[in-house]
Amino acid sequence: MTLTRRALLIIATSASLMGIAHADQLDDIRKKGELVVGVLGTDEPNSFIDPKTREIVGYEVDLAKAIADKLGVKLRLKQLAVAARIPELQQGHVDLLAASLTHNKEREAVIDFSLTTFVTGQKVLVKKESGIKSLSQLGGKKVVTVKGGTQEPNIRKAVSTVDVVTFDTGPLAFQALQQGKGVAFVNDEVSLLDQFAKLGPAAAQYEILPTNLSVEPLALGLRKGETKLKAQVDGTLRELEKSGAAEQLFQKWYGPQTRLKFQTRSFKIDSDQVEG
Amino acid sequence: MPLLDFSPLLHGQFLDWLLAGVRLSLLLTLFALCLALPLGTLIALARLAPFAPLRAVAWGYVEAVRNVPLLAHMLFWYFAVPELLPDGLKAWLYAGHIEAVAALAALVTYTAAYMAEDVRSGLRSVPQGQWLAARALGLRHRDAMRWIVLPQALRATVPPLISQTLNLWKNTSIATVVGAAELMYQAQRVETASFRGFETFALATATYLGVSLLITAAGVLYQRRYPARPAAR
Numbered sequence: 130m131t132l133t134r135r136a137l138l139i140i141a142t143s144a145s146l147m148g149i150a151h152a153d154q155l156d157d158i159r160k161k162g163e164l165v166v167g168v169l170g171t172d173e174p175n176s177f178i179d180p181k182t183r184e185i186v187g188y189e190v191d192l193a194k195a196i197a198d199k200l201g202v203k204l205r206l207k208q209l210a211v212a213a214r215i216p217e218l219q220q221g222h223v224d225l226l227a228a229s230l231t232h233n234k235e236r237e238a239v240i241d242f243s244l245t246t247f248v249t250g251q252k253v254l255v256k257k258e259s260g261i262k263s264l265s266q267l268g269g270k271k272v273v274t275v276k277g278g279t280q281e282p283n284i285r286k287a288v289s290t291v292d293v294v295t296f297d298t299g300p301l302a303f304q305a306l307q308q309g310k311g312v313a314f315v316n317d318e319v320s321l322l323d324q325f326a327k328l329g330p331a332a333a334q335y336e337i338l339p340t341n342l343s344v345e346p347l348a349l350g351l352r353k354g355e356t357k358l359k360a361q362v363d364g365t366l367r368e369l370e371k372s373g374a375a376e377q378l379f380q381k382w383y384g385p386q387t388r389l390k391f392q393t394r395s396f397k398i399d400s401d402q403v404e405g
Numbered sequence: 406m407p408l409l410d411f412s413p414l415l416h417g418q419f420l421d422w423l424l425a426g427v428r429l430s431l432l433l434t435l436f437a438l439c440l441a442l443p444l445g446t447l448i449a450l451a452r453l454a455p456f457a458p459l460r461a462v463a464w465g466y467v468e469a470v471r472n473v474p475l476l477a478h479m480l481f482w483y484f485a486v487p488e489l490l491p492d493g494l495k496a497w498l499y500a501g502h503i504e505a506v507a508a509l510a511a512l513v514t515y516t517a518a519y520m521a522e523d524v525r526s527g528l529r530s531v532p533q534g535q536w537l538a539a540r541a542l543g544l545r546h547r548d549a550m551r552w553i554v555l556p557q558a559l560r561a562t563v564p565p566l567i568s569q570t571l572n573l574w575k576n577t578s579i580a581t582v583v584g585a586a587e588l589m590y591q592a593q594r595v596e597t598a599s600f601r602g603f604e605t606f607a608l609a610t611a612t613y614l615g616v617s618l619l620i621t622a623a624g625v626l627y628q629r630r631y632p633a634r635p636a637a638r
Contacts, residue, residue, distance in 0.1 A: 212593050216602045239600045273584070277597045294504060294584035295594070305584070308488060310499050 155200075155357040158224055163203040166193040167223035170208040171298045173323050174382040174389065175229045175247075175347075188382040189227035192246055192349070192366070195374070196225070199365040210297055212277025215240060218350055225362065226350030229317065231279045234405045236350075241359055243349035244366045245403070247319075248396040250341040251283055254306070254314045254321050257336055261312060264340050267291050273302040273311035280315045283342045299324070313338075317345060319389065326388040346403050363401065370398040411604050419595045423605075426591030427612055429505065433577045433587060437512040438570055444513065445520030452525050455546055463521070470518035475579050478515050483507035483583035508580035508587075516573045523569060527562030528554060561633040567624035571617055578613070588612060 158164050168176035168185060176187040185206050197204035207223050214228050218240060232242040253272075255261045261270075268290040274280040276295035284291055296302040299316055303324050306314040314321070318337075325332050351359050369375040375398050383391040413419060451463035470478075487495055487503065498506065531554045539549035578589040592609040596602040 212597055215600065216596070219602075236600075276593060281594070282598065294586075295590075296584055297582060301582075304484060308484065308499075309496070310503055 153357060154224060154352060154355045155361060158200060158202060158358070161202070163205045164193070164197040164200060164225065165205045165207055165223045166197075167207050167209045167214060167217055167226045167228050168193070169211065169228045170206075171300060172229045172317075172320055174387065175319075176206075176227065188247070188378060189229070189349075191378050191381075192369070193225065193227045195369055196349075196362055196365045199368075200361060210277065211275050212297075214277070214350070218352055221352070224352075224358070228350070229278075229320075229347060230350045231345045232348040232401075232403050233279065234403065239353070241351045241353055241355065242401055242403075243351065243359065243362045244398050244401045245346040245348050245396065246366065246398055247347040249317045249319045249345050249347065251280055251315060251343050251345055252318045252321055252341060253284070253338040254316070254325065254335055255312060255338060256306070256309070257334055259312045262338070264288055264338065264342075267313055270313070271311040272313045272315055273305045274315040275299050275302055279343070279345065280317075284315045287340075287342050315342065319383070322389050348401065366398050409604055409607075410601070411608070413599055414595065414601060414604055414608060419599055422591045422595050423588070423608065426586060426588035426609075429585065430574070430577045430587040431616070433505070433509060433512060433580065433585070434570070434574045436509055437516055437573055437577075440509075440513045441516035441520055441573070442566070444517040446524050448517060448521035449524035449528060450550070452521065453528055467518045467521055470514055471522075475511065475515050475576055476582060478511040479508060479579055479583050482511040482514075486510070504580075504583050504585040507583055508577070508585040512573060512576060512580070515576070516569060519569050519572070520566060523565040524558070524562050526565070527558040530561050531557045557634075560631055563627055563631070564624055564633075567620060567627065571620045571624075574616055574620060575613060 168187075168189060170176050170178055170185045172187075174187050175189045176185055178184070179186045185208065190206065193206070194204055207217075209217055209223070209226075209228055211228075214226050214230060215236070217223050218226050226240075230242075232245060236242075253264065253267070261267065264287050267284075267288045269292065271292045271294060272284055273294050273296065274284065276297055281293050281295055284293060294305070294311060296305065299320050302316070303314055305311055316324075318341075321337055325335065325337065328335065349362060351362065366375070369378070376394060379391075379394045380386070383389050383394075385392060414423070448463050448466060451459050452467070454460055454463075483504070487498055487507070490498065535553055535557065536549060539553040544552065577587050580587050581590040581593065584590070588609055592605050596605045599605065
């Protein structure tokens with residue numbers, strides 16, 4: 130046997146052994162006693178660092194807590210970059226993604242999704258002085274957004290001649306917009322509203338264009354084929370919906386008492402289907 | 406482990422993106438090299454100047470730049486420096502490729518500090534006797550430097566400078582944080598669109614490695630063709 134063939138055999142064997150070891154993720158999680166959940170930590174109010182406690186908190190963190198409690202294990206959060214979410218999940222560095230993840234058809238080819246946990250749209254924030262009132266005026270202009278999400282493909286689909294520059298996090302992209310390095314900032318509506326609110330009096334210089342670039346159903350991400358884990362996750366979400374706890378969580382992070390001031394919840398946690 | 410499949414990346418849109426990234430990375434390297442080398446040489450000369458305040462300024466530059474990570478330089482040149490410019494110039498700059506311009510500025514200041522140290526070492530490797538002989542012949546400091554010391558020093562300096570060029574080529578990847586669409590940026594973009602992360606970064610790595618090996622080969626060839634000759638003492 131040549132050295133190369135032997136090396137290949139070793140790789141193939143260890144790969145299949147790893148396959149067996151990870152045959153069931155749910156058992157592994159129970160054995161480890163902890164559920165590792167990938168979060169962004171930079172996207173208020175889904176997951177962000179509480180300035181007082183320095184801990185990561187948020188809507189999605191609370192959902193992850195509920196799932197860990199249901200499984201009877203400890204919750205461990207792992208902060209991820211937007212672009213690193215799916216690779217980290219595929220490589221098994223996290224068990225679950227709760228990272229402002231859009232559920233779409235393209236991604237269904239590589240990972241599985243839980244029930245939809247939030248519905249948002251993507252919108253465009255511009256400076257009023259730019260005089261931009263509609264998407265079509267963005268043609269040939271520089272638009273900033275976050276790297277690795279659905280924002281870039283969506284704005285390119287809407288305005289084919291747009292010049293997109295992406296950054297690692299929403300706040301960095303927003304900083305570039307504030308300095309005038311782009312005329313518009315594309316992001317999930319919730320993130321935009323949040324950043325809008327953070328501006329304080331300066332918010333008067335900005336406006337959000339009315340057109341929705343897309344409807345973005347957010348869901349938790351799971352590795353492909355982990356049906357037992359998915360059943361547990363979906364079961365927990367269904368219970369939260371039934372008991373009214375899901376509604377309370379929405380009110381806690383998005384409701385009228387928060388900066389985002391959503392009056393009502395326009396969705397229910399009841400389906401894991403999305404439209405193509 | 407999912408099977409490797411490079412075919413979606415090797416044609417059409419994804420390949421175009423990657424090639425555009427390689428092009429910008431190469432351009433950044435080339436322009437930064439052409440600007441950093443003369444700047445670095447000037448700083449090295451300033452560090453050896455007979456005038457003490459000039460030496461102090463050059464020393465301050467080298468230490469201040471070398472002791473701050475390149476990532477911080479990038480963010481500084483992109484987010485902070487242009488904001489200090491007058492409004493008209495700022496607007497003109499922002500309308501163009503501010504991302505690439507800021508990345509280039511960061512790479513030039515950063516690389517120049519390292520190159521200055523290499524050139525300075527080369528100058529110091531020329532024995533003191535050569536200086537003394539030049540002065541004895543009646544050459545002024547400037548002329549002694551230009552005709553006697555620099556020609557000998559440059560030969561010794563080329564190999565470390567080639568190694569700095571190698572670093573410069575790899576450092577262009579940091580420009581992705583300020584949105585400059587170089588190879589790393591385009592690789593992330595292809596990964597997001599194709600979900601073929603392993604293959605994409607394998608291609609990007611192979612490109613970095615390939616160009617790096619070419620630069621190394623240039624260094625080896627130079628050293629073979631022009632070995633450093635120690636001057637007689």
